[in-house]
Amino acid sequence: MAVAATTETGARPARAGRRLSVPSWAGTVPFFAYVTVFLLWPTAIVVVDSLKNPSGSWAFANITKLADPLVRGYFIGSVKLCLLSSVFGAVFGAILAYAVAIGNPDGLIRRLYIAVSGVLAQFGGVTLAFAFLVLIGPVGLLFHASWFYSFPWGITVIYTYFQIPLMVLVFLPAIDGVKVQWREASENLGASAWQYWRYVGGPLLTPAFLGGALLLFANALSAYATAVAWEDQIAYIVPQQIGIALSSEVGLSNVNVADLLALGMIIMMAVVMTGYALLQRRAARWLR
Amino acid sequence: MAAVTSVGETPAPTAASRPRGMHVRRQRRLNVFRYVVFTVFGLFFLLPLLAMLRFSLEGSKLGTWSLSAWKEIASYQNTGVPPLLSAIEVTLELAVITSVVTLVLLVPTMIWIRLRVQWLERTVEFLCTLPLTIPAIVLVVGIGPIYNRIQHYSVSALMLFWIYVILALPYAYRALAAGLGAIDVKTLSEAARSLGASWFTVMVRVIAPNMRQAILNALLLTFALVLGEFTIAYLLLYNDVLQPELFAINRNTPNAGVIFSTSFAALLFAFALLLILSYAGRSRRGRG
Amino acid sequence: MRSSYRLALAGVVAASLLAAGCSSSGSSSSGGTNWATQTSASAGGGLTALVAAAKQEGTLNVIALPPTWANYGAIISAFTAKYGIKINSALPDGSSQQEVDAVKSENGTAKAPDVLDVGMAVALANTSLFAPYKVATWGAIPSAQKDPDAKWYQDYGGYMAIGYSSKFGTITSLNQLLDPKFHNAVALNGNPTSANAALNGVMMANLAVGGTPDSISKGVDFFSQLKKAGNFSPVQATGATIKAGTTPVVFNWDYLNLPSYVGVSNWKVFIPPHAILGGYYAQAINKNAPHPAAARLWEEFLYSQAAVGGQNLWLKGGARPVQQAAMTSNGSINQSAAALLPTVSGSPTFLSAAQSTDAANYLAANWAKAVG
Numbered sequence: 001m002a003v004a005a006t007t008e009t010g011a012r013p014a015r016a017g018r019r020l021s022v023p024s025w026a027g028t029v030p031f032f033a034y035v036t037v038f039l040l041w042p043t044a045i046v047v048v049d050s051l052k053n054p055s056g057s058w059a060f061a062n063i064t065k066l067a068d069p070l071v072r073g074y075f076i077g078s079v080k081l082c083l084l085s086s087v088f089g090a091v092f093g094a095i096l097a098y099a100v101a102i103g104n105p106d107g108l109i110r111r112l113y114i115a116v117s118g119v120l121a122q123f124g125g126v127t128l129a130f131a132f133l134v135l136i137g138p139v140g141l142l143f144h145a146s147w148f149y150s151f152p153w154g155i156t157v158i159y160t161y162f163q164i165p166l167m168v169l170v171f172l173p174a175i176d177g178v179k180v181q182w183r184e185a186s187e188n189l190g191a192s193a194w195q196y197w198r199y200v201g202g203p204l205l206t207p208a209f210l211g212g213a214l215l216l217f218a219n220a221l222s223a224y225a226t227a228v229a230w231e232d233q234i235a236y237i238v239p240q241q242i243g244i245a246l247s248s249e250v251g252l253s254n255v256n257v258a259d260l261l262a263l264g265m266i267i268m269m270a271v272v273m274t275g276y277a278l279l280q281r282r283a284a285r286w287l288r
Numbered sequence: 289m290a291a292v293t294s295v296g297e298t299p300a301p302t303a304a305s306r307p308r309g310m311h312v313r314r315q316r317r318l319n320v321f322r323y324v325v326f327t328v329f330g331l332f333f334l335l336p337l338l339a340m341l342r343f344s345l346e347g348s349k350l351g352t353w354s355l356s357a358w359k360e361i362a363s364y365q366n367t368g369v370p371p372l373l374s375a376i377e378v379t380l381e382l383a384v385i386t387s388v389v390t391l392v393l394l395v396p397t398m399i400w401i402r403l404r405v406q407w408l409e410r411t412v413e414f415l416c417t418l419p420l421t422i423p424a425i426v427l428v429v430g431i432g433p434i435y436n437r438i439q440h441y442s443v444s445a446l447m448l449f450w451i452y453v454i455l456a457l458p459y460a461y462r463a464l465a466a467g468l469g470a471i472d473v474k475t476l477s478e479a480a481r482s483l484g485a486s487w488f489t490v491m492v493r494v495i496a497p498n499m500r501q502a503i504l505n506a507l508l509l510t511f512a513l514v515l516g517e518f519t520i521a522y523l524l525l526y527n528d529v530l531q532p533e534l535f536a537i538n539r540n541t542p543n544a545g546v547i548f549s550t551s552f553a554a555l556l557f558a559f560a561l562l563l564i565l566s567y568a569g570r571s572r573r574g575r576g
Numbered sequence: 577m578r579s580s581y582r583l584a585l586a587g588v589v590a591a592s593l594l595a596a597g598c599s600s601s602g603s604s605s606s607g608g609t610n611w612a613t614q615t616s617a618s619a620g621g622g623l624t625a626l627v628a629a630a631k632q633e634g635t636l637n638v639i640a641l642p643p644t645w646a647n648y649g650a651i652i653s654a655f656t657a658k659y660g661i662k663i664n665s666a667l668p669d670g671s672s673q674q675e676v677d678a679v680k681s682e683n684g685t686a687k688a689p690d691v692l693d694v695g696m697a698v699a700l701a702n703t704s705l706f707a708p709y710k711v712a713t714w715g716a717i718p719s720a721q722k723d724p725d726a727k728w729y730q731d732y733g734g735y736m737a738i739g740y741s742s743k744f745g746t747i748t749s750l751n752q753l754l755d756p757k758f759h760n761a762v763a764l765n766g767n768p769t770s771a772n773a774a775l776n777g778v779m780m781a782n783l784a785v786g787g788t789p790d791s792i793s794k795g796v797d798f799f800s801q802l803k804k805a806g807n808f809s810p811v812q813a814t815g816a817t818i819k820a821g822t823t824p825v826v827f828n829w830d831y832l833n834l835p836s837y838v839g840v841s842n843w844k845v846f847i848p849p850h851a852i853l854g855g856y857y858a859q860a861i862n863k864n865a866p867h868p869a870a871a872r873l874w875e876e877f878l879y880s881q882a883a884v885g886g887q888n889l890w891l892k893g894g895a896r897p898v899q900q901a902a903m904t905s906n907g908s909i910n911q912s913a914a915a916l917l918p919t920v921s922g923s924p925t926f927l928s929a930a931q932s933t934d935a936a937n938y939l940a941a942n943w944a945k946a947v948g
Contacts, residue, residue, distance in 0.1 A: 130816055130817070130820075133811065133817070133820070133822060134820055134822075137822060138759075138760040138809070138822060139820065139821045139822055149810055228812075229812075230811075231810040231811060232766060232767050232810060232811060232812040233764070233767055233808075233810040233943075233947050234810060234944050234947060234948045235767075235944065243770070244767065244769055244770045246673070246674075246677075247670075247671040247673050247674050247770060248671070248673060248769060248770040248771075248936075249671040249672035249673045249694075249695050249697065249698050249770070249771065249772050250695075250697055250768075250769065250770065250771070250772055250775045250932065250935075250936040250939075251697045251701070251932065251933050251936045252769055252770070252936050252937075252940050253673045255677075
């Protein structure tokens with residue numbers, strides 16, 4: 001990183017004594033180098049493979065397969081599931097995070113909830129799906145939810161189980177940053193709770209809220225093991241179909257198709273992130 | 289250092305001219321809110337866990353009780369997999385390495401970008417959300433060639449940290465971004481720089497301490513991720529990491545309860561670990 | 577400050593490199609036969625030489641061998657006990673396709689699988705990855721069940737069966753499954769477009785309702801009816817779902833429908849009389865196996881007709897070893913285990929490669945619609 005300030009007089013700003021004329025983005029090189037090797041290169045391998053056919057020759061026409069109605073159905077299914085679980089997860093997670101944040105900052109409940117959230121945010125897969133199956137499935141201990149196997153409701157409930165803790169963990173630092181003095185100040189000026197949230201708290205927390213919701217969306221997008229454990233016979237979402245394309249042992253496996261579906265997911269994510277960036281910009285304007 | 293207080297701390301008595309009754313009423317409402325929220329969410333999270341626990345204690349006939357699924361964890365015969373303790377050891381080491389590398393990679397980069405290179409912010413955000421977009425089963429297709437090369441140098445399971453850092457990026461980034469967004473980075477850095485601090489000092493001694501909760505949450509998320517990660521280790525044939533090891537124990541026996549006793553044990557272990565970590569990270573805050 | 581930061585970074589890198597250790601070297605045995613190219617034990621200098629070379633290698637990598645599947649747990653233990661060779665068992669729930677993918681992606685590393693146990697469709701499609709090898713008991717394997725070039729050879733198999741909880745009484749015909757008492761109860765072992773066992777489950781139903789191996793459409797229609805009656809469960813049947821009572825009726829290979837495998841005691845098995853659908857798996861040796869001698873010794877062990885050899889151990893797991901006919905005539909078969917196999921009347925059908933492919937393609941186009 002560029003070292004700029006001198007400390008001789010203690011008050012000299014950046015320009016004096018600059019030894020290297022290194023651009024400021026140079027400080028991000030370690031990060032980008034790492035990400036290029038271990039994320040972009042594998043992604044490139046997947047993307048390049050998606051445009052080939054099993055014999056190894058190029059097949060750029062593959063990309064038109066993404067418009068296939070069957071494939072579109074998978075993507076729509078994924079979007080439905082991700083939207084539902086991320087909205088529920090974000091809203092409930094934010095509420096829970098607020099409840100945790102307004103308590104004693106060094107208290108046991110806060111630590112417990114944070115530790116529990118950390119663990120449950122990464123919990124999923126066969127055991128989670130099975131736990132819900134045992135609770136509200138056909139032979140449910142609690143009751144039998146007739147909607148358990150209908151898409152997307154049953155699987156949304158399961159996904160929300162790990163989405164909420166994730167939201168708690170990523171949103172909590174933002175709530176912590178909303179200083180209590182601001183609440184007091186707004187009360188002193190006569191604002192009601194609603195006005196406080198509308199004009200002060202809301203705008204401050206919106207970027208973090210949207211960011212959390214985005215994370216939840218992406219989290220739900222690639223989840224695979226949980227969906228397959230919930231219901232194996234019909235592929236509703238893209239990862240289920242990717243799983244079949246990768247591991248089918250009856251002759252229907254096709255790595256290129258799996259890669260193509262992954263490419264579709266990346267494109268979808270890019271679209272979602274563009275929408276998200278626009279939302280953030282509007283929210284930032286609200287803050288001004 | 290800027291004093292950061294969290295939203296719910298009782299304000300100092302010096303805040304004058306505010307009706308005492310209004311404060312007490314609000315505090316009571318908030319307490320009711322907290323208890324309701326904790327109870328409702330607590331139930332939602334607890335019930336599936338209890339179902340899992342109950343199932344892990346099932347005897348050979350439904351409705352009876354038996355500890356056999358739990359005893360199997362300790363007593364399984366070693367058919368082709370390493371002992372459980374060595375898998376736990378390896379995974380803990382892996383978690384530490386992954387957390388350290390993730391934080392070292394992300395925290396300076398994010399602060400630096402917020403301070404000096406804001407135009408890279410969205411790019412980094414996209415790159416940090418990309419790993420979640422690609423399902424693990426396809427990501428393995430992409431990182432296969434890279435790990436093939438890595439395995440020529442070392443077959444140790446600790447080499448998984450390279451890809452685990454990438455997997456942790458989305459979660460750590462979001463937690464850190466929430467913390468970073470809550471502090472006024474510009475003002476703090478300008479103040480510090482005008483007092484003669486170097487950029488390094490600004491980042492490490494001024495900004496980072498204000499992100500304590502965020503850094504801790506990122507650490508917890510990374511730890512939980514490594515402890516819970518299954519698919520990539522499994523598909524890259526590393527069977528000496530915790531989750532594939534537990535999976536192997538489960539497949540070792542026709543006792544269906546074992547997958548739940550192992551899952552529950554893993555959850556408890558991760559929870560205890562995260563709870564301890566949360567104590568380590570939190571400083572005893574003074575007033576001001 | 578700066579230096580302590582750099583020190584920390586260096587420490588992390590150093591720690592990871594130190595902790596990583598060195599890879600184990602490749603496995604050509606020092607001074608002696610290169611077992612990677614030997615096509616039989618005798619060609620390489622005899623079984624004793626093979627055992628010595630394998631012991632020197634010291635390790636064997638296997639893949640997709642769940643210990644509770646056809647008694648593989650006992651086989652692995654017996655092999656390690658007899659020869660002292662450590663076995664690394666990875667990816668226990670892997671599909672045959674994943675095994676082959678692992679061979680390709682781990683090529684050249686010390687963790688590549690040495691031996692494979694795959695379904696026929698995958699075996700036939702990937703012979704270029706296998707090394708030719710004839711075990712000592714090669715002649716006892718029926719010629720229709722092995723590759724003439726010795727690249728793959730079938731190992732064990734079974735018949736597709738319906739396992740069910742005895743609370744339903746006794747099932748004597750497939751159509752009984754349409755009865756309302758089987759509400760939400762009937763499950764397959766996986767998705768038929770993906771899993772071999774599930775595809776054969778649908779094919780067995782197909783044969784039972786009068787279809788032929790050339791067209792699986794009647795089987796798909798049957799499951800469609802099952803779904804409309806509300807009796808088809810979309811969950812993959814596992815030990816846990818069976819125990820919980822979620823999937824009390826399961827279409828699966830008969831050796832996977834053993835009460836001891838399934839984990840519940842009140843479990844019965846039914847094979848429809850005119851729908852005896854057999855399926856065998858096949859062994860193969862990785863051409864670039866990191867431990868070629870150990871791989872070949874493993875195959876010798878699996879095809880040994882000894883009382884604690886592979887064939888009899890598979891039999892104990894409820895599967896039919898490929899050398900069953902030869903071993904019955906020469907008396908080396910485990911009589912009590914053989915007696916426990918489900919009796920079938922009539923001759924079994926085996927799907928040809930073409931029939932299997934046609935069925936898969938039909939399912940790819942129609943399964944989701946039928947049970948959706």
